Amino acid sequence: MPGPNVRDEDALNAGLVLDVVRTILADVIGEDYVSVIEIGPETSFQADLEIESIELVALGEQLQERYAHVDFAGWLSTMEVDEIIAMTVGDLVDHITTTAQEQVSRETEVHGG
Amino acid sequence: MADLVVRGVRFNVVRLGPSAHAQQAPEVPPDPYRDGRRPVVFLHGLIMDNLSSFYYTMAPAVAAKTDTVLYDLRGHGLSERPMEGYRIEDGVDDLVGILDALGIDEPVHLVANSFGGTIALATALRRPERVAGMALIEAHPAFSGWGQEVIEDLLDLISGFDGPGIRDYLATEAPRTLRRMVKTCEELVIVSSMGEDLPASEPTDPDRLLAVACPTLLLYGENSDIIDRAFVLEESIAGSELVVVDGCSHALLMENPKEVERRVTAWLDEQARVALAEEIGAASR
DSSP: OOOHOOOOOOOOOOHHHHHHHHHHHHHHHHHTTTGGGGGGTOOOOOOOOOOOOHEEEEEEEHHHHHHHOOOOOOHHHHHHHHHHOOHHHHHHHHHHHHHHHHHHHHHHTTTTT | EEEEETTTEEEEEEEESHHHHTTTTTTTTOOOOOOGGEEEEOOOSSSSSSSSHTTTTTTTHTTTOOOOEEETTSSSSSSOOOOOOOSSSHHHHHHHHHHHHHHHOOEEEEEEETTHHHHHHHHHHHOGGGEEEEESSSSOOOOOHHHHHHHHHHHHHHHHHTTTTTHHHHHHTSHHHHHHHHHHHHIIIITHHHHHHHHHOOOOOOHHHHTOSSSSSEEETTTTTTTHHHHHHHHHOTTTEEEEEETTTTTHHHOOHHHHHHHHHHHHHHHHHHHHHHHHHHHHH
């Protein structure tokens, strides 16, 4: 029985997802501006990281490559720009783990448990 | 998201499409016009703008139905900022180069905002075989003298940064986003050749626009400061259709993104429906 792939299992672990998000953020924003160590679930994209809208797109696209189950563009388009900018790193991590959990549940149903 | 090197410049390109997530949304009914659709390319505005203004608004809705490309123009967003190549003709060549690099050789629909519309109109004139149609939001046609006017306005804006205390504020407390915005503006307008290139670009005057043959949707805000261009474009371009949105200014895309999305996606549907009907008609003859 084909189970969820390894990448999806990684996506269920909030700690691992946070590490991935941290690494990509440091790459997108530049490590001289943001220290990987300082990024946590409470970190706000706007207030703490002062992220630019185009950098958030780059973050989403890189996460998209890493977590194929998440439609980042579609998810972001359901929010107002103000909501997107007010997000925390934890909100993003939650979205990735929640959608991964939903996918695993769906696959379990399909494959009869 | 991928970097593409075109004409010696690294471009930030995002390609979205219907295939990636189609299987996740079984509730979405099949698209009756699918075979009539063309790829869509989004073109953003000048200086402060980048592909995110479409990525956050209508791009996902468009990408649900067709192959969709967004990119940061030369010098903008996360694309490279070379010191030259800012004539409108360069913008056309960059666009065609990106399409070539992506292997898109069929004509595309251009969806453009403001200065993106300047490039779209020039593309329809210079490379008509690459353009199936245009949805132009608050387009700035490059009428004679337009480039000079734009640069003078930008220089005025930049001279404002020299007001009392502003440089100090930018160097110390100003948010990173504002500092970056000022830097982008100064680098493009003063340091790069944009200041000379835009005024030296070949104009797209109303008499030349008579040659635009593709279907064109014109969207303008009721209170736009460039609404006069809307009427000139409507008169010059035979296949054009003008929609004026109530209560909006030149910032139409940001002020009423849902209405712009509704108008543009309905227009794209109509283009696909017509293309499909023509195809079926041709096949049955």
